[in-house]
Amino acid sequence: MTRLTLSRALNEGLRRALEADPKVMIMGEDVGRLGGVFRVTDGLQKDFGEHRVIDTPLAESGIVGTAIGLALRGYRPVCEIQFDGFVYPATDQIVSQLAKMRYRSRGQLTLPVVIRIPFGGGIGAVEHHSESPEVIFAHTAGLRVVACADAAEAFSMIQLAIACDDPVIFFEPKRRYWDRAEVDMAAALDTALPLSKARTVLPGDDVTLLTYGPLVRTCTEAAIAARDEGKSIEVIDLRSLSPLDMDTISASVIRTGRCVVAHEAPVYAGLGAEIAARVTEQCFYHLEAPVLRVGGFAIPYPVARLEDHYLPDLDRILDTVDRTFAF
Amino acid sequence: MTVETGGATMVAPNDTELIQLLTPEGERVEHPQYPLSDVDIKGLYRDMVLVRRFDTEAISLQRQGELGIWASLLGQEAAQIGSGRALSPRDMAFPSYREHGVAWCRGLDPVRLLELFRGVSNGAWDPQEYKFHLYTIVIGDQTLHATGYAMGIKRDSAEDEAVIVYFGDGATSQGDVSEAFSWASVFQVPVVFFCQNNQYAISAPQERQSPIPLYQRSRGFGFPGIRVDGNDVLACYEVTRQALRAAREGRGPTLIEAFTYRMGAHTTTDDPTRYRLASELEVWRLRDPIERVRAYLARTGQANAAFFEQVDAEAAELAARVRDACRALPDPPPLAMFDHVYTGANAILEAERAQYGDYLDGFEPAGLGQRESEVAR
Numbered sequence A: 001m002t003r004l005t006l007s008r009a010l011n012e013g014l015r016r017a018l019e020a021d022p023k024v025m026i027m028g029e030d031v032g033r034l035g036g037v038f039r040v041t042d043g044l045q046k047d048f049g050e051h052r053v054i055d056t057p058l059a060e061s062g063i064v065g066t067a068i069g070l071a072l073r074g075y076r077p078v079c080e081i082q083f084d085g086f087v088y089p090a091t092d093q094i095v096s097q098l099a100k101m102r103y104r105s106r107g108q109l110t111l112p113v114v115i116r117i118p119f120g121g122g123i124g125a126v127e128h129h130s131e132s133p134e135v136i137f138a139h140t141a142g143l144r145v146v147a148c149a150d151a152a153e154a155f156s157m158i159q160l161a162i163a164c165d166d167p168v169i170f171f172e173p174k175r176r177y178w179d180r181a182e183v184d185m186a187a188a189l190d191t192a193l194p195l196s197k198a199r200t201v202l203p204g205d206d207v208t209l210l211t212y213g214p215l216v217r218t219c220t221e222a223a224i225a226a227r228d229e230g231k232s233i234e235v236i237d238l239r240s241l242s243p244l245d246m247d248t249i250s251a252s253v254i255r256t257g258r259c260v261v262a263h264e265a266p267v268y269a270g271l272g273a274e275i276a277a278r279v280t281e282q283c284f285y286h287l288e289a290p291v292l293r294v295g296g297f298a299i300p301y302p303v304a305r306l307e308d309h310y311l312p313d314l315d316r317i318l319d320t321v322d323r324t325f326a327f
Numbered sequence B: 001m002t003v004e005t006g007g008a009t010m011v012a013p014n015d016t017e018l019i020q021l022l023t024p025e026g027e028r029v030e031h032p033q034y035p036l037s038d039v040d041i042k043g044l045y046r047d048m049v050l051v052r053r054f055d056t057e058a059i060s061l062q063r064q065g066e067l068g069i070w071a072s073l074l075g076q077e078a079a080q081i082g083s084g085r086a087l088s089p090r091d092m093a094f095p096s097y098r099e100h101g102v103a104w105c106r107g108l109d110p111v112r113l114l115e116l117f118r119g120v121s122n123g124a125w126d127p128q129e130y131k132f133h134l135y136t137i138v139i140g141d142q143t144l145h146a147t148g149y150a151m152g153i154k155r156d157s158a159e160d161e162a163v164i165v166y167f168g169d170g171a172t173s174q175g176d177v178s179e180a181f182s183w184a185s186v187f188q189v190p191v192v193f194f195c196q197n198n199q200y201a202i203s204a205p206q207e208r209q210s211p212i213p214l215y216q217r218s219r220g221f222g223f224p225g226i227r228v229d230g231n232d233v234l235a236c237y238e239v240t241r242q243a244l245r246a247a248r249e250g251r252g253p254t255l256i257e258a259f260t261y262r263m264g265a266h267t268t269t270d271d272p273t274r275y276r277l278a279s280e281l282e283v284w285r286l287r288d289p290i291e292r293v294r295a296y297l298a299r300t301g302q303a304n305a306a307f308f309e310q311v312d313a314e315a316a317e318l319a320a321r322v323r324d325a326c327r328a329l330p331d332p333p334p335l336a337m338f339d340h341v342y343t344g345a346n347a348i349l350e351a352e353r354a355q356y357g358d359y360l361d362g363f364e365p366a367g368l369g370q371r372e373s374e375v376a377r
Ligand SMILES: Cc1ncc(C[n+]2csc(CCOP(=O)(O)OP(=O)(O)O)c2C)c(N)n1
Pocket: A029, A058, A060, A082, A086, A089, B098, B137, B138, B139, B167, B168, B169, B170, B171, B172, B198, B200, B201, B202, B262, B266
């Protein structure tokens, strides 16, 4: 076991992937010499060369569009989008091309492209640097969408994403980049939890708390705090946002009878809406309360000095949990 | 690309295509096409000193935790003041996020800029009052806005108005910028594309965006491009003035590449030692935009020691005022984040506002959740 930051764990995972397969490439703005603004690709250009770790011109549509071409040619590009708010220039390539190529070609063409996106708030940034656009991609058939939560997960998930033959939108919780965790670097990839599976972070009996990305830590802290009040919260890290691991989710909710979904993205038409609908369909007779959601508001991400009000924190999460007991 | 030779020092500024009216040593150079019209050189000097002082103050405010981040204009004073002072009052400017010098020329209180970097607002000055649009952070987007605005000017037959749009060398790679070039050229609209080539897009040297000089990019779109010494405030002024005049006279767009250098970090969170050599900085220090004007003014006797002292004193005053004003900028009340999303009410948003207000009211001390309107008085 090695203690790594989440950023470093991704770096090590990328390094493994570059070593394992000569077709793997990294491309993005400032990923080479600078090592990325979050240092996720630090040192990789030095070790693997400028044609495998490419500083691209400044254009997100170009990054993804050329990654598609490279993938058609047999490469496995891993693209970095510098911040969540800068993925939109690439959405045409992602939604109209990357997601649909396999379908269009009746399965002849697969595009093993990974698009890494640092996402979420909590770093006191200016506009466009704190967004949670995951649902845009989860709503797009043909893409797999995942979010890692800690260093150990990041290390295996990035390798699984690169090994996956479908395009993967890979969300990284930017405010957790510098959090450390024990990472088993010796573990073989085929023993890792599959990319499409959710993971129980903390078992519990009274309520299922579903989350992903940056809020996994917050929800875990909330669950630990709630123990003092005699509440047993089961925290599940979804990991895969598309597809959803409904088996794990339903099994938990059927046992606990209550369900809360937490994410930073706006609650309105967010992932929680899809989950609430499915849980209601699948667990209706087991539910003691409606599925409740806690998350961002139906507003643009606010200015930095107000972001603590926007982001669901321990108190707001527990307040929502409490409300499921009021039914 | 060999990473050792980052952009910057490599393209010699004695490029014959480079328009220069004042050398780094402070010698006036005559250019047949750009006879300097009457211009207040002392005023330009003063502007540059003041915005540099403001910028330095902003960097220290960031270090002290008063700002979340700061994007410094250090080294780009001449490009911004020269072009900014070439604007007529009715011209409209579209900045990116580093145009503090242009903001200054447009009469915007620099403290308004600090609001954005402190995280208490997204700018939110009145763009029409200052003829200065809000800062745009997403690279290149504003070039299309400027072009569309210029289409409006043309439709309105407003012959005394033109538009200038600022963007960086990195931005030239964005599709939106190429689209803006197409539109502007096809519709022959009164817009000046002012590209500050400060040699870097964060760590990417200019050659990573274009193997040919940036000013040549317009040719393929069908309009002229000019490279100006971006550290020469006189050349920036005169070249921009003429391009704006051409725009107003219906002669279509111009691309101006102001060849300059980002003397500081990309932003306060950046560490340029990871991607460029100190020697490069030394070369550019000798081309400082302020020093050459100072040398010229002193040598020609247009300004004496008292003038320079006076400007320095003004700069110190500005810094002090900005520092105090920044520290005094209050955080907005929490519920203000629900304001201004739509022109009218949105039931879902209002329900969330009310619910969050009630939630806050449950905490001590009460009143955290008061609306902006109530707290404002
Ligand atoms: C669409 C988009 N992608 C990425 C970024 C992140 N980013 C901010 S500034 C910058 C470099 C911009 O370089 P340039 O256009 O040369 O302007 P400069 O900062 O040098 O003034 C990048 C990549 C962004 N703001 N917008």
